[in-house]
Structures are given as C-alpha cells and as structure tokens.
Amino acid sequence: MPTYERLDYGSPDGSQWGGASSDTLGFYGATPVTRFNDVQAASTYPAYSQSTASASTFGFASALHFTTFVATVSSIQAALTRSGLTA
Secondary structure, eight states: OOOOOOSSOOOTTOOOSOSSTTOOBOOTTOOOBOOOOOOOOOSOOOOOOTTTOOGGGTTSSSHHHHHHHHHHHHHHHHHHHHHTSOO
C-alpha cells in the first residue's frame, strides 16, 4: 500500500499555497518563482459565426480574435513552464 505525505493538515476549508503574490512556488524541481502576472486576458470573446469564419482565420471570426487567442494561450504556457508544471 503506498504512503503519501500531505501538504496540508486536512482543514475542511482546503489549503492555500503562497499567501502573498510575492511568495515563491516551484514544482517538480523547478526554481521557485513568484506569481506570474503577465497572462493576457483575451480582449474580445467572439461568438462563433459560420458565415464569418474562414480558413485564413482558423475558424475564428477575425484575425484579431485568432491573434488574441494565441497570445493568451502562449502566456498561460509560459506561466506553467516557468513554475515547473510543464516542460
């Protein structure tokens, strides 16, 4: 039977890691880093419209929507990699 070490003490309210944005965390041997604040929120949230989507915009209503989506996903990936959650 495996044994695991808990990182909290079993509070019914859960646990909190990093009480302040200046606290550092690292996962899987990565150097602990502070909170990543550069994740870009999408500036627009388009409703999908089959009439405006085209092959040149990869199914998005416009190139701006596609570019915003790529920037958001890229910044999330950078944050995950920086903290050690992805390689």
